[in-house]
Amino acid sequence: MMSVRTALAVLLILSACEAAELPNIIAFLGDDMGWSNAGWHNNNTQTPFMDNLIRNEGIELDRHYVFFYCSPTRTSLMSGRLPLHVTEVNGHACSLHGPAPLEMTFLPEKLKSVGYKTHQIGKWHVGGAASWAAIPISRGFDSSFGYLNGAEDHYINTNHACASCGQAVDLWRSDRPAYGENGTLYSAQLYGQEMENILRSHDQSTPLFMYLAAQDAHAPDQPGKYSSMYSTDKYTKDFIDYNGMISGADDLMRNLTTTLKELDMWDNTLIVFSSDNGGPASKKVSGSAANNYPLRGGKYTAWEGGFRAISFVTGGLVPEVRRGTKLEGYIHVADWYKTFCSLAGVDSHDARAVAAGYPDVDGFDMSPYIIGLNQSVVSPRTEIPLATRFAGHPKDVTPPTNGSAALIVDEFKLVRFAQFYCFWQGVVYPNKTTDHSNEPDCTCGEEGCLFNIISDPGEHIDLKDSLPDVHAKMLARAQQLDLESIEYGRDPNWRGVINETLACEQMVKNGGYWGPYRTE
Numbered sequence: 099m100m101s102v103r104t105a106l107a108v109l110l111i112l113s114a115c116e117a118a119e120l121p122n123i124i125a126f127l128g129d130d131m132g133w134s135n136a137g138w139h140n141n142n143t144q145t146p147f148m149d150n151l152i153r154n155e156g157i158e159l160d161r162h163y164v165f166f167y168c169s170p171t172r173t174s175l176m177s178g179r180l181p182l183h184v185t186e187v188n189g190h191a192c193s194l195h196g197p198a199p200l201e202m203t204f205l206p207e208k209l210k211s212v213g214y215k216t217h218q219i220g221k222w223h224v225g226g227a228a229s230w231a232a233i234p235i236s237r238g239f240d241s242s243f244g245y246l247n248g249a250e251d252h253y254i255n256t257n258h259a260c261a262s263c264g265q266a267v268d269l270w271r272s273d274r275p276a277y278g279e280n281g282t283l284y285s286a287q288l289y290g291q292e293m294e295n296i297l298r299s300h301d302q303s304t305p306l307f308m309y310l311a312a313q314d315a316h317a318p319d320q321p322g323k324y325s326s327m328y329s330t331d332k333y334t335k336d337f338i339d340y341n342g343m344i345s346g347a348d349d350l351m352r353n354l355t356t357t358l359k360e361l362d363m364w365d366n367t368l369i370v371f372s373s374d375n376g377g378p379a380s381k382k383v384s385g386s387a388a389n390n391y392p393l394r395g396g397k398y399t400a401w402e403g404g405f406r407a408i409s410f411v412t413g414g415l416v417p418e419v420r421r422g423t424k425l426e427g428y429i430h431v432a433d434w435y436k437t438f439c440s441l442a443g444v445d446s447h448d449a450r451a452v453a454a455g456y457p458d459v460d461g462f463d464m465s466p467y468i469i470g471l472n473q474s475v476v477s478p479r480t481e482i483p484l485a486t487r488f489a490g491h492p493k494d495v496t497p498p499t500n501g502s503a504a505l506i507v508d509e510f511k512l513v514r515f516a517q518f519y520c521f522w523q524g525v526v527y528p529n530k531t532t533d534h535s536n537e538p539d540c541t542c543g544e545e546g547c548l549f550n551i552i553s554d555p556g557e558h559i560d561l562k563d564s565l566p567d568v569h570a571k572m573l574a575r576a577q578q579l580d581l582e583s584i585e586y587g588r589d590p591n592w593r594g595v596i597n598e599t600l601a602c603e604q605m606v607k608n609g610g611y612w613g614p615y616r617t618e
Contacts, residue, residue, distance in 0.1 A: 221311040
């Protein structure tokens, strides 16, 4: 008869084998990348490595939707909630505990429960400016290396963070400031080095989840060595600086995939790549040199140029028969939570959040659609509540009550209220004739504008008057979703307010590095 000790040993071995069979999962999020700032959409931008990956080893996700600016997209990915159920305001990243209630179980915590090692690299922007409870390692990551806030210098890693006492270093390593590591490398190389170190030291008997959030191509527009890839005779400095950063992200993807293949990890890995929002095309928005052609608008607007992100999947888990194809069904960034949980064999239900009175995880398991062998499977998503009236608008009051709202149902999209800018860009943008002096707001008002985004992806033709029944149905649904917003009926400061004085005092205590000051 087998002894208890032997039986336990066998169980441990079987558990280790099962864990080893779980796929490695890597979520690679670019920053502020325009729809047309990708070589597979426009050959004026140099992304040769990603172009080749999509063509030979990946699947382009043609209708992958995110939020129209940074923090809500990142919070949606980590929490598995549509933005209306977690946050629709960038500034919530500076609240006491960050944009997502602490009762919400983040994705890495789910994956850790079935044996994954979890690592965060690069931009966080999901809390941590005030509370230790909101930094990455408190939300399920085994390690983190990057910056807690929304943007910073690509070389010296400084920003104003969430306080008004000047600039300081925003570079954090797990549970402390990353002393001595700032100002050493350009961001794409800095985070690439961290990624490579993690992969080379990873115990391949355990599955890996890596959240790689690149700084490129967020302002300040600092392209590093990648500006040399663009001709000064053909392109303006604005074009070169911005697109150079895009090429930096391409080089980071090259480093990632090359390392995975060298370590024999590629075959059991799935990589999901997306931008966090559309590119900033207007001078009203930091950056202003992105190109979302032929889509309208860009970052900070509810047009397709703000919500529809460049995206693809790659890795050895992509079936050979699916490689080099394009999927045109709807996917939202919130869907990756359930998808990754499904791949890891863990229940995505968030009992802790539900018990606290918050919405459960949204989304769909997209794995049959993305990597299933049956190519007749369609996306289960037919509706995307992109943003409600509570979505933050740069010119609106706080809290927003008439934000830049949008809803997709089937082929139709309803856009409501004011938009920060409304123009279309061109094949080469910006160029020598670009004039940022006349970029007015526009509005679709309370009732909204209606578009068929399948036949009219550039949102040129408002169908509100010609399809009154469709418009009425869409408007009623949008107003219903307004009432589902996590903000509805709550005090504007229910997340808690950062104490700038304490944040600045903590920065001084840290020797010039930003970091959380509150332990509870």
